[in-house]
Amino acid sequence: MDIDSIVKGVLHQNIRSIAKAITFVENNPSKAHLIVNPIFEKTGNAKVFGITGSPGAGKSTLTDKIARMINRKGFKVGVIAIDPSSPFTGGAVLGDRIRMNSLSTVEGIYIRSMATRGMLGGLNRACLDAVDILDAAGFDYILIETVGVGQDEVDIVKVSDLNLVVLVPGMGDDIQALKAGIMEIADIFVVNKCDRNGVDRLITVLNHFNTVSEKDIPIFQTIATNGKGIEELVEYMLNVVQKGNKEDIAQRRVERLKYRIFKIIQEKAVDTINEKSKGFLSDTLSNVVSRGKTPYEVAEKLMELLCK
Numbered sequence: 001m002d003i004d005s006i007v008k009g010v011l012h013q014n015i016r017s018i019a020k021a022i023t024f025v026e027n028n029p030s031k032a033h034l035i036v037n038p039i040f041e042k043t044g045n046a047k048v049f050g051i052t053g054s055p056g057a058g059k060s061t062l063t064d065k066i067a068r069m070i071n072r073k074g075f076k077v078g079v080i081a082i083d084p085s086s087p088f089t090g091g092a093v094l095g096d097r098i099r100m101n102s103l104s105t106v107e108g109i110y111i112r113s114m115a116t117r118g119m120l121g122g123l124n125r126a127c128l129d130a131v132d133i134l135d136a137a138g139f140d141y142i143l144i145e146t147v148g149v150g151q152d153e154v155d156i157v158k159v160s161d162l163n164l165v166v167l168v169p170g171m172g173d174d175i176q177a178l179k180a181g182i183m184e185i186a187d188i189f190v191v192n193k194c195d196r197n198g199v200d201r202l203i204t205v206l207n208h209f210n211t212v213s214e215k216d217i218p219i220f221q222t223i224a225t226n227g228k229g230i231e232e233l234v235e236y237m238l239n240v241v242q243k244g245n246k247e248d249i250a251q252r253r254v255e256r257l258k259y260r261i262f263k264i265i266q267e268k269a270v271d272t273i274n275e276k277s278k279g280f281l282s283d284t285l286s287n288v289v290s291r292g293k294t295p296y297e298v299a300e301k302l303m304e305l306l307c308k
Ligand SMILES: Nc1nc2c(ncn2[C@@H]2O[C@H](COP(=O)(O)OP(=O)(O)O)[C@@H](O)[C@H]2O)c(=O)[nH]1
Pocket: 053, 054, 055, 056, 057, 058, 059, 060, 061, 062, 083, 086, 089, 090, 192, 193, 194, 195, 196, 222, 223, 224, 225, 226
């Protein structure tokens, strides 16, 4: 694969090149820099929204509606869907996805699913690379759909400028979210499926959360399936990233770049050690099992290999 032409294609906003570039960074962790290095100076412009919530909450439907609404205002929108349980499915949405993919240059919406399987924690890195690719390709806004907290998940806080947490009334979903710690990452609460019973109860729970945690996270009510409430939500989202606390977003970005650099080191270090240690680790493991050596001692030994 000719990396140079992929990079050029990305910078010329060529959809095929964008798709190839994302596949490349997904599949080639040790070579992702070949794509990211030459495009990096063209990044930093796109605003990134995380859309997080339990499976079935309506994230994909909502993401679809938000993307269209932002696009209608004249912006290019990239969507990265990371949701192992329901990868951008749901009747109409899937149909739209195919349509949007094929017309993406016309419509200014590009949708991409990213696999979580087999990424072994490299998903955050790959996702950040994908954000750079879309950013360098001139997408103004990037929406990332993810189920949020969970081992294989993207740590969305480390990727996005603003996080929407999607909740649905009934089914004790509110309580589940509270337990899962998803509430802590919210910049905006979206109560979706407001055509259902239990909306008032959920809003009471969210208000209570705001009170006890001394926060003032705005609460929006939507029906993603028919678009109700989307306009108000999008207005608010765009307003915050365009006119909101610039320092806050800048500070988040600094923290994220730091995190990203450490992530890259982590991935590279483990790769290098794996390569250099050859049989050492497997030979030594039995020694650790029998308590002849401690995990710290073995780690120390392996770290020495990094500097050799
Ligand atoms: N009644 C109702 N159903 C919705 C709403 N939003 C989404 N759904 C449905 O909920 C199901 C799951 O939606 P989906 O967007 O795939 O959820 P995700 O797993 O969070 O991405 C689909 O059948 C949607 O049509 C809503 O506001 N009201």
